[in-house]
Amino acid sequence: MRRRRRTVLVLATVLLLGLAGLGVVVVRPGPVAGWFGDAGDARQAGETSEPAPVAVLAESDPNAAQPTPDGVRELLDPLVADATLGSRVHVSVADVLSGQELYGKGADEETVPASVAKLVTAVTVLAARGPAYRIPTRVVAGENPGEVVIVGGGDPTLAVDEAAFYPGAARLTDLAEQVTQALGGTVPTKVIVDATLYSGPKYEPGWDDDIPTGGYGGAVTALMTDGARRDPVAARKALAATGNGGADRVADPDLTAGRSFARLLGAPVESVQRGRAPGPAGSGVGAPAPGSELGVVESLPVIRMVDFMIKDSDNLVAEALARQVALAREQPASFVGAATAMDDVLAELGLPADEASLTDASGLSRTNRLSASLLTDLIALAGNGSRPELAAIFAGLPVAGWSGTLLTRYASPVTTGGAGMVRAKTGTLTGVHAIAGLVTTADGRLLSFAVLTDRAPADTPEQTRQALDRIAAALAGCGCR
Structure with a gap:
């Protein structure tokens, strides 16, 4: 497997909207206009101020014991073999602080990502335009x-x-x-x-x-x-x-x-x-x-639009943001130009651009390809402090059982353990299901994960989504040592 990027302890101080201090407390995602002072606070007339954020994820502990690869493998192998995931499943799990890959199955192989491709869109537009850019x-x-x-x-x-x-x-x-x-x-x-x-x-x-x-x-x-x-x-x-x-x-x-x-x-x-x-x-x-x-x-600033795109999986916002990447890199503002520009920015960021082949920014196209390990690398880069503007991707990540596309998920007996412990982007097309994000283990260790399947049974989408959620929920409940 590819040697993974080592993330550093400053992660806990740079996840802007809630990964605060040495213990990670992720707060309810929402508008982030206040990040730019009065210039970014474009409230509508009569709109009330937002209440103080409410913590909805447990704190992580950077001193907690790290799961072992053998422990994670023992936990996940039976879950990854679930028939409702289909015949081809790509999985990557890594420890965020050490950067060690804890589990990989087809992790470096490209597959159809569906809407988790929006994580690439988010990172590339934040790098190319900057969080404060306005259109x-x-x-x-x-x-x-x-x-x-x-x-x-x-x-x-x-x-x-x-x-x-x-x-x-x-x-x-x-x-x-x-x-x-x-x-x-x-x-x-x-x-x-x-x-x-x-x-x-x-x-x-x-x-x-x-x-x-x-x-x-x-x-x-x-x-x-x-x-x-x-x-x-x-x-x-x-x-x-x-x-x-x-x-x-x-x-x-x-x-x-x-x-x-x-x-x-x-x-x-x-x-x-x-x-x-x-x-x-x-x-x-x-x-x-x-x-x-x-x-x-x-x-609104790009950072707000990234928030909308990720939290609600907004496809037209995604395509618009990708064209801003194209314009920033002097490419045509088209599907082809945006894909070329995003690939260029991935390479500039030191990410494995050879494991990405995108034809749109929303993930709606079945011709898109990404690897699971690219996604976990991308999440690590956004959180390791070397490019703090990229940490804006975490503000909009849905929280299991709480917000966005995870609002109504993690409610079954086999997945409730992930509620409030998983924060992730989802993706769905017929026969294609994906999820990628962060999870805090029972011991308080922060992990990044990505699970993508592109040959799932077309007639059991709810069962397939539950199987994905069960993997993340299992990670939330494990010590895996």
Whole structure:
């Protein structure tokens, strides 16, 4: 097996939102706008402050005895052989503080990762753009009098108004006010939508046929509102109640956003069409010169979007963040360009990029490939203190039985031992199931783990997920010495 990176004791001080001190106390994940002071605190009007975080994971103890490879093997071999996991299972378990690999089965072999690929997206965008980066949405004067052009910068969280899906998101209402003021109250006669920042197909060719219309994927465009959700309020309520992120999506997110913007300006909705913004221009005399900026709003910081993406497994946010990696590395903002850029950043970070072959950022494509050991290496790098900005991936990791995609899991008698002890990203496609994250053992030792299977029975998804959860729960309950 590959020699693994040794993580250092400072891990416990750099998992930003809760891995605090020498004993690791992971707190309830949630928005992290306050990390950047007033500039990052974009609460909506009337929104109350969040309560103090509540500890939901037991403390870890860096002085606790480390499990032995033989002990972990004895524990996991029977569980990994569960028939509901299918005929091909890839597993990696490592001790976070020592870096020692404790268990590996096909750990270095590439396999379909499903949504755990979002961990790669998170780390690469945090490295390429930085946690505080914000994505602009601009409006400029068009070529002809009366025309305004709204230019998408790739912010998937942009909202129409206060009924936003993403708390604290930038709003078209604010942008419309700026434009109205810049035009001296004159109502535009035409709204042009410029979403040309992105190139290539709007849907990745490796996606299953039902993904574009199934509620979890959608058209990837440089301009959209509320992640292309048709009814953001209903979608937000459903997510809060069930942890289910599916929602009815609009077919043309860029035009839909443009029509919403036209309504706010009082411009004719039927005037909205796609086009390109004129080049930058100086201020004109009288009417604004073509290309001159009339208004701009900025997204939440990247760190907040990473939080949303991981906690709720938000696929369109993932694709948008990957295109920011592409732009930062001067690649086309497309599926291909994003995949190339993410691979480059993995290599820059010293991670085994040869064990990754991604074609999208969300994990929806069946042509994606990752190894289990790459995931545990990535988790270790995010926590070892050498790149503290990467620790933001831990803020959104769902907690077993508490939040995100793990909200309703770890409730059966054979998995309840993992509730409040496991924090992980999940992934699911038909026949593909995965989970990767952190677990605290009964002795208080912190482990990283990844379990991926891509030949699971298609007719027993709940049993397969329970088998995955049983592995993590067993690690939580063991001393394994």
